[in-house]
Amino acid sequence: SFPFSNSSQNRNYGIAHSGYVPAAQGAPAMFHPPASESPGPSAPPASMFDSMPGYEGTVAGGGGGFLPPPMPAYPAPQPEPGPDQPHWNIPSITEDVAREAFIQFALRHCCYSSAPAKDGVITSMQPFNTYRYRLETFTESRSTEWSHEPYNGQPVDAYAQPPPGPWDIPAKTPSFFMAGKQIIKVPYTSSVKSCHMCLGMGRKPCRNCAGSGNKVCWVCNGSGLRQGHQQCHHCHGRGRENCNSCQGRGSRPCDTCRGQQQLLVYINLTIEWTNNSDDYVVEQSSGLQMKNLSKVSGKEVFRDSQHMVYPVMGFPDRTVVLAAQRLVSEHQSKYFQTSRIIQQRQTIELIPITKVTYMWKQKSHMFFVYGNEFAVNAEDYPATCCCCAIM
Numbered sequence: 001s002f003p004f005s006n007s008s009q010n011r012n013y014g015i016a017h018s019g020y021v022p023a024a025q026g027a028p029a030m031f032h033p034p035a036s037e038s039p040g041p042s043a044p045p046a047s048m049f050d051s052m053p054g055y056e057g058t059v060a061g062g063g064g065g066f067l068p069p070p071m072p073a074y075p076a077p078q079p080e081p082g083p084d085q086p087h088w089n090i091p092s093i094t095e096d097v098a099r100e101a102f103i104q105f106a107l108r109h110c111c112y113s114s115a116p117a118k119d120g121v122i123t124s125m126q127p128f129n130t131y132r133y134r135l136e137t138f139t140e141s142r143s144t145e146w147s148h149e150p151y152n153g154q155p156v157d158a159y160a161q162p163p164p165g166p167w168d169i170p171a172k173t174p175s176f177f178m179a180g181k182q183i184i185k186v187p188y189t190s191s192v193k194s195c196h197m198c199l200g201m202g203r204k205p206c207r208n209c210a211g212s213g214n215k216v217c218w219v220c221n222g223s224g225l226r227q228g229h230q231q232c233h234h235c236h237g238r239g240r241e242n243c244n245s246c247q248g249r250g251s252r253p254c255d256t257c258r259g260q261q262q263l264l265v266y267i268n269l270t271i272e273w274t275n276n277s278d279d280y281v282v283e284q285s286s287g288l289q290m291k292n293l294s295k296v297s298g299k300e301v302f303r304d305s306q307h308m309v310y311p312v313m314g315f316p317d318r319t320v321v322l323a324a325q326r327l328v329s330e331h332q333s334k335y336f337q338t339s340r341i342i343q344q345r346q347t348i349e350l351i352p353i354t355k356v357t358y359m360w361k362q363k364s365h366m367f368f369v370y371g372n373e374f375a376v377n378a379e380d381y382p383a384t385c386c387c388c389a390i391m
């Protein structure tokens with residue numbers, strides 16, 4: 001059975017010995033964030049880390065080196081046929097739907113009177129439907145760092161055989177487009193070292209008493225006497241009392257090795273799955289600000305999910321085609337180097353937008369109803385200050 005099976009970090013770990021790929025194929029260079037070059041004061045000295053084939057650039061402390069994936073060997077993506085001409089002129093919402101959405105909008109604002117929404121007279125309903133193209137790239141990235149924990153008899157396997165390459169270690173990929181993280185102790189990298197913090201003593205001098213085990217008696221302030229020439233009852237005339245933090249021992253168990261004197265030193269592999277998403281929304285001239293549209297969904301008119309997508313072609317709106325080309329190219333150059341692309345998805349949604357004009361007290365006003373959710377935007381709502389009037 002696998003020697004790490006008692007470690008919770010390795011629950012998903014099931015590598016077979018045959019999975020090892022010789023490091024002679026060339027250990028990948030690592031990308032180091034600058035912070036990893038200067039380990040914190042409590043970081044173990046580099047001499048504590050053995051040289052592990054395939055992991056030469058691994059350092060201790062947070063922000064370990066990111067490992068570029070091996071070059072993928074998949075075929076170039078093939079062009080996909082474009083979607084059918086979608087129904088651009090989807091039926092606009094009815095006046096009843098627009099009014100109901102508008103009333104709900106007024107009711108959600110506690111200081112808005114709902115009278116204009118209920119009694120305003122709708123004079124026109126204009127569609128300004130638009131398209132949203134979205135590209136999602138689901139990536140996996142891997143990084144390593146030296147770690148340590150108190151040694152309590154865990155399996156020690158460094159040099160039993162060369163460690164598997166960082167990208168050869170199997171992991172349980174979460175569902176596509178769902179973020180996730182897994183930390184795995186790299187097999188055949190664990191060794192036992194003397195604790196660097198306590199120099200293998202297992203204990204460190206108590207900071208409270210500077211290692212003496214006692215401190216000045218708080219009752220007599222060190223004199224051993226109380227009022228006149230009476231002996232101090234608290235320290236029995238010693239002038240000092242036992243240190244509470246260390247029970248008079250002058251030292252405390254080392255936090256780093258928890259008193260074990262030794263550390264298990266090993267390489268941790270951190271695997272992270274990320275969904276990287278970018279949108280392009282076709283500009284429309286309704287006057288509704290683009291940022292409102294990020295909160296709503298539309299009717300999906302195109303969906304394509306593959307290992308690597310080819311930019312959508314033949315879509316009637318030329319700006320969507322151009323945006324798809326730009327985003328697909330940007331994502332590939334951005335995520336290719338430092339991560340492995342697991343899956344890509346491109347979608348086009350038709351977002352309905354209706355501009356509603358209405359009359360209220362002889363004045364013309366307007367509001368927008370947009371998205372599948374019938375969201376409402378009404379910046380010139382005419383009766384917003386009933387609270388202010390009371391104040």
Ligand SMILES: [Zn+2]
Nearest residue numbers: 217220232235
């Ligand atoms: Zn005393």
Ligand SMILES: [Zn+2]
Nearest residue numbers: 206209243246
């Ligand atoms: Zn002490």
Ligand SMILES: [Zn+2]
Nearest residue numbers: 195198254257
């Ligand atoms: Zn220690």
